[in-house]
Every structure is written in structure tokens, then in C-alpha cells.
Amino acid sequence: xxxxxxxxxxxxxxxxxxxxxxxxxxxxxxxxxxxxxxxxxxxxxxxxxxxxxxxxxxxxxxxxxxxxxxxxxxxxxxxxxxxxxxxxxxxxxxxxxxxxxxxxxxxxxxxxxxxxxxxxxxxxxxxxxxxxxxxxxxxxxxxxxxxxxxxxxxxxxxxxxxxxxxxxxxxxxxxxxxxxxxxxxxxxxxxxxx
Amino acid sequence: xxxxxxxxxxxxxxxxxxxxxxxxxxxxxxxxxxxxxxxxxxxxxxxxxxxxxxxxxxxxxxxxxxxxxxxxxxxxxxxxxxxxxxxxxxxxxxxxxxxxxxxxxxxxxxxxxxxxxxxxxxxxxxxxxxxxxxxxxxxxxxxxxxxxxxxxxxxxxxxxxxxxxxxxxxxxxxxxxxxxxxxxxxxxxxxxxxxxxxxxxxxxxxxxxxxxxxxxxxxxxxxxxxxxxxxxxxxxxxxxxxxxxxxxxxxxxxxxxxxxxxxxxxxxxxxxxxxxxxxxxxxxxxxxxxxxxxxxxxxxxxxxxxxxxxxxxxxxxxxxxxxxxxxxxxxxxxxxxxxxxxxxxxxxxxxxxxxxxxxxxxxxxxxxxxxxxxxxxxxxxxxxxxxxxxxxxxxxxxxxxxxxxxxxxxxxxxxxxxxxxxxxxxxxxxxxxxxxxxxxxxxxxxxxxxxxxxxxxxxxxxxxxxxxxxxxxxxxxxxxxxxxxxxxxxxxxxxxxxxxxxxxxxxxxxxxxxxxxxxxxxxxxxxxxxxxxxxxxxxxxxxxxxxxxxxxxxxxxxxxxxxxxxxxxxxxxxxxxxxxxxxxxxxxxxxxxxxxxxxxxxxxxxxxxxx
Numbered sequence: 001x002x003x004x005x006x007x008x009x010x011x012x013x014x015x016x017x018x019x020x021x022x023x024x025x026x027x028x029x030x031x032x033x034x035x036x037x038x039x040x041x042x043x044x045x046x047x048x049x050x051x052x053x054x055x056x057x058x059x060x061x062x063x064x065x066x067x068x069x070x071x072x073x074x075x076x077x078x079x080x081x082x083x084x085x086x087x088x089x090x091x092x093x094x095x096x097x098x099x100x101x102x103x104x105x106x107x108x109x110x111x112x113x114x115x116x117x118x119x120x121x122x123x124x125x126x127x128x129x130x131x132x133x134x135x136x137x138x139x140x141x142x143x144x145x146x147x148x149x150x151x152x153x154x155x156x157x158x159x160x161x162x163x164x165x166x167x168x169x170x171x172x173x174x175x176x177x178x179x180x181x182x183x184x185x186x187x188x189x190x191x192x193x194x
Numbered sequence: 195x196x197x198x199x200x201x202x203x204x205x206x207x208x209x210x211x212x213x214x215x216x217x218x219x220x221x222x223x224x225x226x227x228x229x230x231x232x233x234x235x236x237x238x239x240x241x242x243x244x245x246x247x248x249x250x251x252x253x254x255x256x257x258x259x260x261x262x263x264x265x266x267x268x269x270x271x272x273x274x275x276x277x278x279x280x281x282x283x284x285x286x287x288x289x290x291x292x293x294x295x296x297x298x299x300x301x302x303x304x305x306x307x308x309x310x311x312x313x314x315x316x317x318x319x320x321x322x323x324x325x326x327x328x329x330x331x332x333x334x335x336x337x338x339x340x341x342x343x344x345x346x347x348x349x350x351x352x353x354x355x356x357x358x359x360x361x362x363x364x365x366x367x368x369x370x371x372x373x374x375x376x377x378x379x380x381x382x383x384x385x386x387x388x389x390x391x392x393x394x395x396x397x398x399x400x401x402x403x404x405x406x407x408x409x410x411x412x413x414x415x416x417x418x419x420x421x422x423x424x425x426x427x428x429x430x431x432x433x434x435x436x437x438x439x440x441x442x443x444x445x446x447x448x449x450x451x452x453x454x455x456x457x458x459x460x461x462x463x464x465x466x467x468x469x470x471x472x473x474x475x476x477x478x479x480x481x482x483x484x485x486x487x488x489x490x491x492x493x494x495x496x497x498x499x500x501x502x503x504x505x506x507x508x509x510x511x512x513x514x515x516x517x518x519x520x521x522x523x524x525x526x527x528x529x530x531x532x533x534x535x536x537x538x539x540x541x542x543x544x545x546x547x548x549x550x551x552x553x554x555x556x557x558x559x560x561x562x563x564x565x566x567x568x569x570x571x572x573x574x575x576x577x578x579x580x581x582x583x584x585x586x587x588x589x590x591x592x593x594x595x596x597x598x599x600x601x602x603x604x605x606x607x608x609x610x611x612x613x614x615x616x617x618x619x620x621x622x623x624x625x626x627x628x629x630x631x632x633x634x635x636x637x638x639x640x641x642x643x644x645x646x647x648x649x650x651x652x653x654x655x656x657x658x659x660x661x662x663x664x665x666x667x668x669x670x671x672x673x674x675x676x677x678x679x680x681x682x683x684x685x686x687x688x689x690x691x692x693x694x695x696x697x698x699x700x701x702x703x704x705x706x707x708x709x710x711x712x713x714x715x716x717x718x719x720x721x722x723x724x725x726x727x728x729x730x731x732x733x734x735x736x737x738x739x740x741x742x743x744x745x746x747x748x749x750x751x752x753x754x755x756x757x758x759x760x761x762x763x764x765x766x767x768x769x770x771x772x773x774x775x776x777x778x779x780x781x782x783x784x785x786x787x788x789x790x791x792x793x794x795x796x797x798x799x800x801x802x803x804x805x
Contacts, residue, residue: 020545030367033200037369043200044333045367050225050310051655054577055761056547068444070333070366073518090544132777 012065013157014072018091019083021053024136028081029060031140034166035158036064039150046070059091064157079155081143083122083136100155102143104135118146120191126184134184141188160189198369203334203359206370207273207301208233210341214297215378216271218246218263220256222627223656224275225310226364227303231273232657235669241375249659249668252593252627253278257285257300261354264298265391266382269345273301276317277592281628283320286354290324291401292390293352293408296380297345300326300356303364306487306515310361312575312592314513316489321356322465325405327412328356330436330464330486334368340462343417350415351408360487362438362515409466418463420471427457431528432475435485436461436492442518443485446525456529461486467495476501483509483528487516503528549580551762552736552780554724555648557695559586560758560788562617562646565705569615572599574629576621577655578648583759587619594628596620600717601632601641608642615709616643622678623653623661630685636717637686644708644718649678650726658729682719689718696724696737698787727780740783740796744772747793758788 015032019025026047036043046061061072077094085105092115095101099115104122120142122135144163148154163185171178201209208230211219221231231247238245246263250256253274263270274282279302286300302317321328329344331337337359348355389397412418420434423444433456435443440460447453459475461467464486475482476498484493484504493504503509510516510524526533549556559581562571573579573587574596581587589599600618607614620629625647633645653659660666665675682690689711693704701722708718725732742762750770754763762778763785765771774794785794 021547030200033367033369037198037200041369043367043369045200046362047202047365047367048309049365051547051577051580052309054547054550054580055545057544068333068441069438069518070362070368071442071518073522084545087544127777 012067013063013079014077015062015064015079015081016059016072016077016091016094017062017081017083018057018059018087019136020087021055021058023058023083024133025058025060025083028083028136028140029062031163031166031170032062032064032158034169035162036062038162038165039064039158041157042066044070057087057090059087079147081139083139100147102139102146104139118142120188122188125187125191129183129187131180131184134180134187137181137184138188138191141185141190142192143188145189145192160185198371200367201334201338201370202229202233203337203363203366203368204229205233205236206334206338206368207341207357207359207364208237209370209372210338211271211299212237212241212243212245213338213373213375214342214345215269215376215380216245216299217268217296217380218260218270219273220248220250220260221273222250222253222256222278223653223659224278224303225656226305226359226361227273227275227278227301228656228659229364230301230303231668232659239669243375243377247668251662253282254285257282257289261285261289261294261298263382264294264296266384267296267380268382269297269378269380271299271301274303275311276302276304276315277312278302279317279320280315281593283324286320286324286326289354290326291398291405292393293401293405294348294354295352295385297348298354299341299344299348300354302356302358304358304360304488306360312590314488316487316491317356317358318464318491319489321358322491325409326354326356327409327418327463328358328465329418329462331357331359331363332436332438332441332460334363334366335370337363338370338373347412347415347418351412353405353408353412358437360437366438410469412463413466413469419468420462421460423458423460424453427454429456430480431483432457432459432479432481433483433485433525433528434459434461434475434492434496436464437487439485439487439516439521442516442521443525446518446522450522450526450529450531452525452529452531456525461492464491465495467492472496481528483524485510485516485521485524488513546583547580548583548759548761549577550727551760551778552727552738552782553577554650554695554722554727555581556584556758556760557698557701557724557782557784558619558646558648558722559584560784561695561698561702561705562586562619563757564702566615566617566644566709569617569709570603572596572603572616572618574618574620574624576624576648576653578619578621581619584757593624594620594632596624597629597632597636597645600643600645601636601639604641604643605639613642613713616712617646617705617709618643619646619648621653622647622649622651622663623659625678626662626676630681633682633685633687633717633719640716642712642716644705644712644720646705647678647682647719647721649721649723650729651723651732652726652729654726654728658726658731678721682721687717687719688715690721691719692721692723694724695722696782696784698784727782736780737783738781740786741776741779741781742774742783742785742794743797744774744789745793745795747791748772748789749791749793751790753790754785754788754794758785760785763794
């Protein structure tokens with residue numbers, strides 16, 4: 001197994017992505033999984049399909065590095081993406097002490113314990129640029145810069161370039177969708193740097 | 195760059211089928227199995243191999259088609275969810291006796307939890323009942339490998355083989371290196387052997403004895419024997435696990451520092467459990483903890499009741515998914531470690547699923563409640579089960595039961611001399627699957643009810659698969675068509691009319707007409723025909739352009755949010771009134787008819803950007 005040298009985020013990492021049906025929770029999870037493969041990691045994810053996708057709570061798990069089980073246990077996640085703010089109270093229990101939480105919200109909430117909370121109004125930004133489906137990628141772009149990438153010794157196992165490459169791989173044949181996706185990612189990156 | 199690709203468990207299973215030279219694959223969609231067949235279509239195209247791949251009208255038909263291909267020497271497979279296996283159980287029980295020629299895989303995906311099913315039933319028990327071997331994959335990559343081993347097993351012993359993934363395998367993704375695609379070059383070659391393929395009861399007895407012999411040999415077949423995962427660990431206590439639970443157990447043992455001290459065995463073939471393995475663990479261990487989903491299939495085959503701990507002894511919860519948190523606790527108890535204080539389990543609660551904004555089913559349920567406000571509403575399996583949020587669904591049993599339950603309600607009340615309004619709902623795909631025989635029965639028995647066929651021209655819940663009315667196959671190829679109205683009339687129904695549910699007042703009128711007809715004559719069918727809002731292929735047929743807003747007449751009575759429950763109508767606690775979420779609103783215009791005070795009005799044309 002190839003191991004990337006780097007900060008604490010290199011190697012094994014467990015992430016939970018939470019939202020409701022239709023928000024692109026699975027898409028974000030698969031991009032992160034593609035990114036893990038690009039970095040030479042093994043990866044396992046677990047997705048929600050079926051009736052919950054009709055607007056109900058959707059949660060997916062991602063484990064990069066060597067694991068056997070696709071599920072993240074409560075209190076074990078390095079980080080949590082929350083695409084629907086109302087899910088924060090349901091899923092924050094996944095995050096371990098010292099982990100990070102990224103919320104799609106107009107305000108930064110209170111941390112329960114010693115997690116780090118970051119917030120971005122991804123819905124508002126998505127609405128502003130006229131692409132309401134883009135909130136997931138705006139949040140992801142924001143996370144990539146706010147958390148920092150492995151080369152900088154950051155908290156996330158993959159880099160902006162990994163995600164860009166994953167987007168190209170998934171959407172290479174649909175150019176207009178690809179470019180609006182890249183634009184959404186860049187918008188999040190821009191806000192993450194501010 | 196690495197050539198490993200991310201595959202969903204169901205895609206990995208489909209990849210295995212294509213790599214192993216499967217020639218015929220059939221299925222009926224159902225979560226968590228649906229993506230197996232659609233992925234097979236993709237791999238067939240990508241690899242350029244000849245295969246017949248089809249959605250069948252139901253699981254029984256799918257199994258019979260795939261099984262018969264095996265009789266001609268081809269490799270074949272049928273896939274379904276666990277309750278679909280109930281529908282296909284008749285051919286399965288018989289095929290176990292008659293056996294196979296080409297390898298035949300029955301892929302039945304279980305849903306411990308359950309997450310998206312009526313039951314938590316364990317297909318491995320069905321394999322045991324049928325007397326066929328069953329393989330229990332722990333991950334997408336393992337599932338792909340077990341397709342190959344399953345075909346080898348099936349052809350070595352001439353027996354159908356079940357592959358039983360669970361939701362956490364089907365809907366997990368893993369990095370997998372695609373393998374070589376083998377072309378077997380086989381051609382259909384059916385050898386007539388009536389004593390086998392058309393066996394009468396006298397021959398069946400012989401076939402049963404032959405089957406028992408096959409199972410004894412399979413219980414000693416080395417390729418599917420249990421795996422000792424940590425051979426260096428020595429203890430008088432061992433964990434025996436299968437499927438994804440064995441994967442949870444591996445991570446738990448590693449993280450709890452027990453990997454070097456608690457032996458763990460992964461059972462690959464839960465039935466028939468290897469006889470040598472049973473002898474070995476009873477010889478080597480004083481206590482054995484069995485972790486499996488969802489029934490005690492392995493546990494019941496380990497015959498020493500004094501040493502086994504599991505679902506039957508109460509050591510493991512008797513229902514439900516064995517989530518890693520539970521496995522963690524069970525292993526800690528078993529190993530004599532202090533059990534951590536109950537962790538806040540991160541699950542449950544939150545927003546419940548609902549019919550989508552603009553969904554035509556919402557209009558249908560609202561209209562049914564208007565037309566027959568004191569009626570009984572049997573319903574069926576699909577997105578429209580969510581009509582229960584609106585009070586438009588009173589019963590949900592199994593595929594097709596809406597029609598027979600409507601008849602059952604009629605007969606029960608009729609005995610007491612009562613004539614009640616009964617309005618049943620069933621989806622288009624479900625009607626073709628299992629709704630036709632009970633409709634014939636209702637005509638014969640003169641049962642008096644209205645059946646509303648919610649015809650959105652797709653199998654929406656499971657991912658927009660086609661229906662027999664569309665003339666489109668699994669790969670988009672043209673197929674024959676079975677016209678719904680002709681079929682309904684062919685069943686002998688005298689009243690069959692088509693309506694558009696989003697034209698609400700008109701549709702309520704049609705339903706009232708149908709209710710009146712049913713009381714006078716017998717079953718009446720109303721076809722509620724309007725496309726699914728989520729199916730992009732049908733987008734051009736959707737009604738849009740009538741975006742709503744709520745004016746100052748709204749007094750916060752919540753009639754619209756509770757009786758109509760469109761996600762675009764949002765109650766604002768602070769203002770004690772409802773507003774329209776313009777991002778969600780599709781402009782279907784149905785809610786314009788819903789407010790008792792007339793407070794939901796059409797947005798000014800100038801404001802609506804597009805129609």
C-alpha cells in the first residue's frame with residue numbers, strides 16, 4: 001500500500017457526510033472516495049439508498065486507509081460534513097474528540113466538546129450563483145481550504161487537486177456540468193481562504 | 195495512476211457476472227438489489243460481451259427465465275431483494291431438486307435494519323429451506339470474488355447457488371481492480387432428460403436423495419470453507435462471524451487490542467456449514483460467539499448448545515442490524531472487558547421521507563380523501579407508500595396486496611351488510627408485478643372497490659426502471675408493450691378511466707364517479723396518469739409554470755402542511771403562517787386548490803422566470 005507522507009491526516013481517515021435526499025450527499029462521498037484512490041489509499045464507503053432519498057435523512061460514511069468495515073462508529077469520525085443544518089444534532093455523535101465539523105449554515109454554532117466547527121452559507125451562495133444544486137461542492141471546496149490538505153500538514157486526507165481530478169474523471173464527457181461543478185468548488189475554496 | 199476503480203457493491207457483483215461469462219441476467223428492481231442489473235448493462239457495454247439482460251415483470255418470472263438458460267448450459271443469474279425471493283420461492287424450491295447445467299446464481303439481497311423493506315428476513319434461511327448452498331460476502335470486493343466461486347460451486351455440484359449480500363455490501367463502495375473478462379464460448383444446448391427436467395413425484399424422491407448427497411459434499415468443499423483470520427491468536431473463546439458483521443468484528447478486535455488474543459473465523463458459506471469446521475471449533479473452544487445477520491443460521495448448525503452464544507441464546511439481540519457499535523459491545527462482553535458506558539449512538543430521528551414537491555401521487559391521495567373521506571385506503575409497495583404521511587394509506591402488506599386487501603375489506607364488511615367506500619392505490623410497476631391476478635379475482639367475486647393505479651410511467655422508488663407499458667428495455671432498447679387500459683379491461687373490469695391527478699377538481703369528480711360505479715357494479719379502475727417529477731426522461735411531459743405564493747389570508751391552520759404535505763409549503767413557527775419555498779416549488783399548481791381560505795395563489799406571471 002502506498003502511503004503519502006505528511007501531517008496527521010495522511011493515511012487512515014474516517015468521515016461522515018450528512019444531509020437530506022436530493023442534496024448530493026452520495027456525490028460528495030464518491031468524490032472523496034475517488035480522491036482517496038488517487039492518493040493510493042484503500043477506501044470503503046457506505047451509502048443511503050431507497051426511500052430515505054425522498055427528502056429524508058441521508059448519511060454516508062467514508063473510510064480511507066486500511067479498514068474492513070464500511071461503517072464509522074459513533075465517536076470515531078475524524079470529521080463530519082453537514083449539508084443540512086438540522087442534522088447536526090443527529091450526527092455530531094459520530095465525531096471523535098478533537099475532530100472537525102463543517103456545516104452548511106448562515107452562522108457558526110456552538111461546539112459540544114472540543115471539536116472544531118466551521119460554517120459556510122453554501123445554500124445562500126448556491127442561490128446567488130443560480131445553481132441551487134451546487135451547495136455540496138461549495139461546502140467541499142470550503143472544507144478543502146479551511147481544513148488544509150495533507151501537503152500542508154492539514155486535517156483532510158486529500159487536496160483540491162485530487163478533488164478537481166475526481167470531478168474531471170466523473171464528468172469529463174459532460175462539459176457544461178463539469179465547469180459549473182468546478183466553479184462551485186472554486187467558490188467554496190475562495191470563501192475558505194477568506 | 196492506479197487502475198483500481200470505485201465500485202458500488204452491486205456494481206462489483208455485476209462486474210463478477212460479466213467477468214465469469216454470465217450469459218443471461220434477469221431481475222425485478224428492489225432496494226438494496228436494484229443496481230445489480232443496471233450495472234450489468236453498463237459492464238456489458240463497456241466490455242462488449244454478448245448477454246441477455248432484462249427487467250422481468252416480477253421475481254418469479256425473472257428466476258424462471260435465468261434458471262432455464264442454465265439448463266441449456268449457459269451461465270445465468272437472477273437478482274432481487276429478499277422479499278422478492280418470497281415471490282420467486284416456488285421455482286427455487288423445485289430447482290434445488292432438478293439442479294443445473296450451466297452455473298446458476300440466485301442473488302438475494304437482504305436488508306437488516308430494515309432500511310427499505312417490509313421485513314428483516316434472512317435469505318440464508320430460504321437457502322436452507324430450499325437446500326441450496328449460500329455464500330455471504332463481507333465487502334464489495336468479496337462479493338465480486340464470490341460470484342466466481344459461486345459459479346464454480348454451482349457447476350461442480352450441479353446445483354443453484356445463492357449469493358446473499360446485505361445492504362451494507364450492496365451499498366458500500368470499495369476500490370476494486372477490474373479483472374479479466376472471460377468469454378466461455380458456450381451455445382445453448384438443451385439435452386432432453388424428462389426424468390430430471392419434468393420429474394414426477396417418484397423421480398423427485400430420488401432427486402431429493404441426490405440433493406442430500408450434494409449438500410454433504412458441499413459441506414466439505416475446501417473453496418468455501420471458513421477462514422481463520424488471525425491464526426496466531428489463541429484462546430478458549432472464539433468469534434465466528436459472517437458477512438459484513440465479520441468486517442465490523444475485524445475492525446473492533448483491532449481497535450480494542452484483541453486481535454492477538456481472540457480468534458476470529460469468517461464463515462463464507464453459512465449453509466451448509468462445513469462439517470469439519472463444526473467439529474474443529476467444538477473441539478478447540480469452550481465458548482463460541484456467533485455474529486451474523488439476521489437469523490441464527492450458522493448458530494443453529496453448531497449443535498452443542500452449551501458452548502454457543504448468539505441470537506438464540508439471547509447473547510445477541512434477536513432482531514435488527516448488528517451495527518459496529520453493537521458488535522463492539524458484544525465482543526467486549528464476550529472477552530470479559532469492561533463495557534464502555536453506552537455511547538450516544540449517532541442515528542435515528544431527523545426529517546422523514548416525503549413525496550417530492552410536484553409529485554403527482556400527492557394530488558391523487560388528496561383527491562381520494564376528498565372523494566371518499568370515510569373510506570378505507572389499502573395501498574402497496576413503492577414511493578406512494580409515503581401517502582401514509584397524508585392519511586391516504588391505511589394498509590401496506592406486500593406487492594400487489596392493495597388489490598386483494600381491497601377485496602378482503604369488501605367481503606368482510608359485506609358479510610355484516612355494510613357497504614363502505616374502499617379506494618386502493620397501487621403503482622404501475624407493482625400492478626404489472628402482482629396486481630393482475632387479484633384484479634381478476636375481484637371481478638369474478640364481484641368485490642366492490644375502486645382501484646387507483648398510480649401510473650407515473652416508471653418504477654420510481656428503486657431508480658426509475660422501465661415498466662411493461664413503456665416499450666423500453668433495461669439498456670434502452672425497444673421492447674414489446676402491454677397497454678394498461680387493455681390489460682385492465684381484459685381482466686373483466688367494466689369501469690376503466692384515465693385521469694390527470696394535478697387537475698384536482700376534475701380528478702376528484704372522476705373518483706366520485708368511480709366510487710358510485712363500484713357500489714353499483716363491482717371493481718372500478720381509475721388510472722392516475724402523470725409522470726414522475728424525478729425521472730428526467732419524462733421532464734418534457736411535466737406540468738410546470740404555476741408557481742404558488744401564500745398571501746396574507748393565511749391564518750396558520752396548517753391544513754396544507756398536514757393534509758397535503760408538499761415540501762415546498764413550509765410552516766413558519768415565528769410568523770404562524772405558511773410560505774412557499776420557491777427553490778423547491780415545481781410550479782405544478784395543485785396547491786392552489788388546497789387552502790380552505792384560498793390563501794395559496796398563483797405567483798404573478800412576471801415573477802415566474804420560466805415555465
